[in-house]
Amino acid sequence: MGYEKHLVGLSIKVKNFFDKFPEIYNVYVVVMISTTAGMMFGFDISSMSAFIGTTQYKNYFNSPGSAIQGFITSAMALGSFFGSLACTFVSEPLGRRASLFLCSFFWMVGAAIQSSSQNRAQLIIGRIISGLGVGFGSTVAPVYGSELAPRKIRGFIGGLFQYSVTLGILVMFYISYGLHFIDGVASFRIAWGLQIIVGLFLFFGVFILPESPRWLAEHDFWDEAEEIVAKIQAHGDKTDADVMIEISEIKEQILIDEAAKDVTYATLFNKKYCMRTITAIFAQIWQQLTGMNVMMYYIVYIFEMAGYTGNTNLVASSIQYVLNMVMTIPALFLLDRVGRRPVLLTGAVLMMIFQFAVAGILATYSKPVSSVDGDTTVRIRIPDSNKTAARAVIAMCYLFVCSFACTWGVGIWLYCSEIWGENAIRQRGAALSTAANWILNFAIAMYTPSSFENITWKTYCIYATFCGCMFFHVLFFFPETKGKRLEEIAQIWDEHIPAWKTSKWVPSIPIVSEEGLAKKLEVQHVENPSSSNDNDSETAAQV
C-alpha cells in the first residue's frame, strides 16, 4: 500500500518500543488482554441502559426526548464506525499492538469526558471518542486473536471476542444497577468513570503482548515471526510440526499477498472479491438487523411496555444480560461441531418466531398510554391486571436473546474472520464489515426510541421480517466454512460453488494433509538444514 512505504521508519520505531518490554506467550492470557476490547464494546452497549429510566439521569440531562436519547445512545456506535474504518490505517503499517494501544487511549479519554459531563453535548462528545476506541478494538482484536491462535483452537479463540462483549454488557449493567441507588449525579458519574479501569488494563497489557506473527512476516521480520509462533504453540520449539505448518502457511499466504499487494477498499469490490465482501458486509448488517440491540439498549423501555417500572424493571432486564452471556458459551463449541450454516439458519428462524411473538402479545394485550413513568417514548402498556401477558413478553424477549447468543452473536465474528479465503484482503475486509456492523448498530440505537414512540409493537414486526430475509440470504449465498482451509474457501468463491452444496463439497485441488505437510517439511529440514533459512531470506527479499 502506497502510504505504508512512508511509514516504514515509524513502524520500526513502534515495534522496537513495544519490544523493550517482556512478552507473554500463553495464548489464553494474550487473548484475555486483547479481548478487553470486547469488554469495552459491551460496556458501551449497556452504559446507558440502566440509567435512561432513572430520575437522576432524567433530571440532570433534562429528560431527553426519544430523538435526543437516540442520538446520545448511538453516538458511541457512530464513533466506532469511524474507528473501525480508520483502524486498518494503523494496524497494517504500525502493527496490531499500536491499534490496541489507541483503542485503550481513546476509550479512557472518552470515559473521562463522559464521567465529567456537564450537559448533553459533552456526554455525546465523550461517547463518540470512546466509540472511536471501540471501533479500533472491535476491528483489530478478532483479527489479532485469529492470527495468534493455534489453528486447532482458532474457532474457540475467535468466539472469545463475542464472549467478552457479552461479559462487558453484563458487568456494566450491574455496576450501573448498583450505582443507580445513589441519589444524585454521582450515580452515573462513577459508573462512567469506572470504565477507565478496563482501559488501563488494556493500556498496560499491550506492553506485554507479542506482535502478530503475520504482521511481522509481512514486514520482513521472519525470525521473530517464527519465534513467536514457536513460543505460543510449542514452548519455543521451532521444529514442532504444528509450528512448521503454520510458518509454511504464513509464507504461502504472503506469496499470494504479493500478487495482490495494492489492496485498497476498492479492491474489495473487484470481480474476484466482490461476492465475499458483500457476504461479509451483509453478515454483519443482518447480525444487527436481528434486532438484538433493541433488546440490549432499550430493554428498559420494552419492560415498561410490559408494565414493569423502577427496580423490578432493572432486575428483569439484568436477567437477559446474564442469559446473553451464559448462552454464548454453547456457541463456542456448537459452531465447530455442527457448522456455521445450520447454526445461522436455526438462529434466524428462532429469532423471527420470538420477535413476532413479542409483537403479537403487545398488539393483543397492550393499551395506548401517553407515557410510562415519565417516559414519553413508551406509548403502550399491558395493564397490571394481565400479568400473564406481561410475563409472556418477558419470556419471549429472554428466548430471543438466548437464540441470538448461541447462534448469530458468536457466529458472525467467526464467519467474517474466515470467509475471505486470502490473507491479503482480510484486514481491510474485516475493517469494512465491522464498520457495517457499527453503522447499523448506530441506526438501531438512534431510531428505536422514535420507532417505539411512533409505531410501538410494529417495531418488532420489522425485525422479525429481517430475520426471515436473513434466513434466505444465508440459505442461498453463505458458504459453509467449518473445517475448511483458507485455500479451500478461496476455491469455493473462485469456482462459484452454490452455497447450499458447500457443506459436502470436496475440493478439487488436493490440499496437503497436516501429516503430509509435516513430513514434507521434516524431509526438507533433515536433508538440507540450511535450505529453510535460505528460503526465508529469499521470501523476505521478495516481500
Ligand SMILES: OC[C@H]1O[C@](O)(CO)[C@@H](O)[C@@H]1O
Ligand atoms: O451480545 C449482544 C451484542 O453483540 C453484538 O451484536 C456484537 O456481536 C452487539 O452489537 C450486541 O450488543
